[in-house]
Amino acid sequence: MTRVIIGMEGENLVADLMSILDEMDGYDVRAVAKSPSELLDLLGRLEPEIVFVHDSLGIEPISQTIRDIIARRPSAAVLQVSHSRTSDVVIKAMEDGARGVVAYPFAYEDVSNRVLAATDWTQHMEAVLAGAAMANTSRGTVLAVVGAKGGVGTTTIAAHMAHDHLVKNPGAKVCLIDVDIEKGDVGAIFEVRQSVSIADVAKVSGDLSPTAVNDAVIHHASGVNLLLAPLDVRDADFVTPAALRSIVALLRREFDLVIADGGGHVSPAQAAMIELAGECLVVTTPDVLSVRAMRRRMIAWESLGVREEAAFKVLVNKTDSSSLFPASAVEKLTTAEVLETKIPSSPRVLEASMNDRDPRAVTEVAWWRLIEQVRDEVGLGSSEGGSRGSKPARRRRGRARGRASTSTPQAPATAAEPPSAAEPTPTDPGPAQPAPASTPPPRVASESGAVAMETAGILPATVLLILIAWQVGVTGFSFLYAGHASAEAARAYSVTGSTSEAAEAAREAVPSVLRDRLSVSAHGDTVSVTVPIPKGSGEVTGLPTELTSTRTVVSER
Incomplete structure (x- = not known):
């Protein structure tokens, strides 16, 4: 167009x-x-x-x-x-x-x-x-990560993507800039002390040089370069869209990858960052408030002429299998491309990095595999392993055919509460560096134990119900033949007057399984036939073990 x-x-x-x-x-x-x-x-x-x-x-x-x-x-x-x-x-x-x-x-x-x-x-x-x-000139890739609202995990996702990209591409130069000017938390996640910020660079944006930017960038021990938000909120006025354009243009020449944390509220700086970025990832959680806020922000960005809704990519974070709002419903509420990778709620996995204020404290292989899949889907896949780089294209083609399947294949879940029984739950973090991409994930615990315990609990009740149903059926079967046998015995007794002849006629009228303990008695003008009920669960359930049928005899002698 x-x-x-x-x-x-x-x-x-x-x-x-x-x-x-x-x-x-x-x-x-x-x-x-x-x-x-x-x-x-x-x-x-x-x-x-x-x-x-x-x-x-x-x-x-x-x-x-x-x-x-x-x-x-x-x-x-x-x-x-x-x-x-x-x-x-x-x-x-x-x-x-x-x-x-x-x-x-x-x-x-x-x-x-x-x-x-x-x-x-x-x-x-x-x-x-x-x-x-x-x-x-070589131009680096610019990715903007923005949130549907505050608290959806925007800064965490941006920081961990930057760190994971550097781990998978050791020779790359990665810069993470905090464009959430008023409420930036990138410095808190990496626990760095700053003397200059993006506002100081913006003040000299009219005469910007690589030296001025490099002086403001903090090189973290993890290898990620950080350009932080100002400590004084009054300096936010210096970070104008024009200043951001100059800063990002210079950063693209200095770094291979620039990831911008745009925060969770619409601002001129955030809008400018979305406009400048090659790809924009919107982080949301699967709940009504977050999805509603995401839609309002996309409408605002589109009305400002920043970016059309269909040009965004959406990451669903903090999914929960027990939630009433399924993660699969998000893609039905937006025209943006929703990533197939979903991040489960992972408070225990991320607890170590939050406490240590260092992404390297997360040692769960499954978590970093999820982050790598997100990078692949937004076009930041590792240069190694061409097969991984082709996955997003296949996913987009599958979505273009109409999303034939609503189920989403995911990496092993790392949340404290996994999204399904098929997704393993990682163990508690341990003190180690993030495992390389080639390391196969260990076999970890899943919900199969809980399923086995539930099965063991309902098995006795199921067996008891089956036995009761069988016994009721056998009792009805015996009742029908008892009536038939008593009719035959009464007819034989009325003709012969012999109890033995009546018993023989009754035995001939029933199947062999009922003949062994069948008994016939005659009292005056009545004949009674007692038929045994085959043993099953009669003693357990309290059902009768034999049935007696009595018929009146009309003498024909």
């Missing part, structure tokens, strides 16, 4: 131009500026490919405005809007740096031809500038 900015005061002209651009596919008007200063400010924040500027915008000459636009964004194609397009106007506009002149009243054919030509030019220019930048 080609980004377009319009610098024009007349609302009718703006509406006419936007209606034509709406008819053309692939063009998105990001903003409309009413003055040259507003236009230049939007230019730095939105980075458009095409800029329409009216020749009567502001009190400055249109020539100066076009030159300012080209100086700030050389790859942008400027189209001058004028009441007429004479040869003199076109030549003067081209000399100033514009790519064409559009006359009003607007005509679709005229506007579309100028816009298509400008699009081709800006694409070619961006490719040329990108090639020159790659040839002349």
